[in-house]
Amino acid sequence: MKNRKWLDFVAILLVSLLVVSASAAIYYAMLAQSTATLKPAAVYFTPGLDSTGILTLGANNTYVSLNLDAYPNVTLYYDQAVNLTATAAKQVRLRHVSISPIDGNPDVSNFTSIVFRLLAADGTEMGALSYTTTGDNWNEPTQTNYFAMGAGAEWTIKVEIKATAGGNANIAATIVIGVDVT
Amino acid sequence: MALELLPEFFLFLGVDLFVALALLTCVMEHFNRLISYLYEAAAVFGYVNMFMSKEFIGTFGEYMRFSYSFLFLALALANIVGINIYLLVSKKSWGFAKAFAGSVTFPAVLISTFFLSLYCKDTSYVLTAALMSGAMVLGIGIAFLAIPGKIKERLEGR
Numbered sequence: 298m299k300n301r302k303w304l305d306f307v308a309i310l311l312v313s314l315l316v317v318s319a320s321a322a323i324y325y326a327m328l329a330q331s332t333a334t335l336k337p338a339a340v341y342f343t344p345g346l347d348s349t350g351i352l353t354l355g356a357n358n359t360y361v362s363l364n365l366d367a368y369p370n371v372t373l374y375y376d377q378a379v380n381l382t383a384t385a386a387k388q389v390r391l392r393h394v395s396i397s398p399i400d401g402n403p404d405v406s407n408f409t410s411i412v413f414r415l416l417a418a419d420g421t422e423m424g425a426l427s428y429t430t431t432g433d434n435w436n437e438p439t440q441t442n443y444f445a446m447g448a449g450a451e452w453t454i455k456v457e458i459k460a461t462a463g464g465n466a467n468i469a470a471t472i473v474i475g476v477d478v479t
Numbered sequence: 480m481a482l483e484l485l486p487e488f489f490l491f492l493g494v495d496l497f498v499a500l501a502l503l504t505c506v507m508e509h510f511n512r513l514i515s516y517l518y519e520a521a522a523v524f525g526y527v528n529m530f531m532s533k534e535f536i537g538t539f540g541e542y543m544r545f546s547y548s549f550l551f552l553a554l555a556l557a558n559i560v561g562i563n564i565y566l567l568v569s570k571k572s573w574g575f576a577k578a579f580a581g582s583v584t585f586p587a588v589l590i591s592t593f594f595l596s597l598y599c600k601d602t603s604y605v606l607t608a609a610l611m612s613g614a615m616v617l618g619i620g621i622a623f624l625a626i627p628g629k630i631k632e633r634l635e636g637r
Contacts, residue, residue: 305512306505309519313498316519320494320526327485327533 339385340446340478345377345453352379363456367408370462378456381415383446387478391415391426391454392440394473400434407464413474414455415441423452426474443479484598486545487532489552492594494525496555496587500562503583509570518558525551542603549608552591557615559584 341358353362361379381389391413398404411428424441446452501518504510528551532544563584567576599605 302505302512305515306502309501309505309515312519313502313522316494316522316526317498320491320529323526323529323533324485324487324491327487327536 337384338478340381340383340387340389340476343380343382343451345380347375347377348379351375365456365458367411367458367460367464369460369464372457372459375456375458377453379454381446381452381454381476383448383450383452386448387446388443389415389446389452390441390443390477391424392475392477393426393438394475396428396435396437396473397471403433404465404468404470405430405433405435407460407468408470409459409461410457411459411470411472412457414457415444416453416455417444418450418452428472440477443477484594486541486548486598487529488594488598489545489548489591490525490529490532492591493548493552493555494522494529496552496559497522497525499583500555500558504562507575509566509572509575521554521558542607545598545604546607546611549595550611553608553611553615556587556591557619559587561619 338357338359342354342361343358344352344354351364353364355361363375363378365373365375365378367373383389408428408430410430413426415423415425417423423444426438426441428438429436497518501515501522504518505512505515528547532539532548536544563576563579566572566579570576595608599608
């Protein structure tokens with residue numbers, strides 16, 4: 298009878314060890330498991346007051362294309378080229394990605410400056426990406442600092458473009474900038 | 480970064496408690512040997528529950544996962560308390576019941592409450608836990624009161 302009790306105990310102990318370690322392994326696997334949920338972007342582009350005719354919004358408003366003009370020896374201002382709208386409190390910054398024509402191309406010298414200014418809702422300038430030229434080369438910016446954008450805030454990107462006096466017509470520059478959100 | 484508790488932690492805790500109960504009831508002289516295997520089966524059921532939870536983690540919401548995990552833990556705790564009462568009332572073994580309460584019942588309830596307080600970030604979780612615990616106590620109470628006299632006598636006779 299005593300032996301039977303011990304056999305029961307050993308059998309239960311073995312099964313217990315198995316069950317507990319298997320449960321722990323499953324719990325550990327669940328901790329390591331990650332899920333990715335699709336959500337709308339917390340900061341997205343919206344048209345500004347000067348967007349008519351120059352703005353093409355991409356899918357889900359997370360990409361935007363601006364077709365801007367430049368005049369020789371005149372600075373053209375787009376006060377609200379495109380707006381940034383936040384649905385949650387986030388940090389945003391502007392970051393240079395690429396520009397063409399590339400350095401060394403004579404077309405570069407047709408431009409004097411192209412400036413992207415990030416303005417808060419009250420018009421305060423938070424940061425700017427300023428592209429200037431020296432001969433056939435661009436002086437490219439890197440990025441602005443991060444700025445806190447409150448939930449529901451709508452900021453704008455102002456663009457200023459100036460071409461050189463006597464600049465040639467139909468010369469185009471393509472600038473890609475990123476809006477980083479954290 | 481500190482890892483947050485998953486709702487399945489309560490399942491894991493429940494499995495551990497059932498395993499402990501299986502081993503304890505096997506060692507103690509007061510119980511039929513089948514009781515140990517019954518508790519072991521409950522522990523295996525908890526493991527299966529955990530496995531299902533992992534497989535359907537994308538389908539089940541966090542609230543649902545918490546509900547069935549806590550229910551399992553509450554069942555384990557109810558069994559511990561039940562054994563304590565059984566030792567005290569049916570077996571009239573005051574010393575055993577006291578030792579069991581001090582070494583098993585109280586620590587188990589304390590540990591469960593501690594982890595529940597760590598996990599509950601929302602009032603709805605606290606209310607769910609309170610509701611389940613209340614339902615459990617009510618269920619046990621009704622079972623004790625409504626159990627037919629003859630069955631009661633037979634159980635006590637054993």
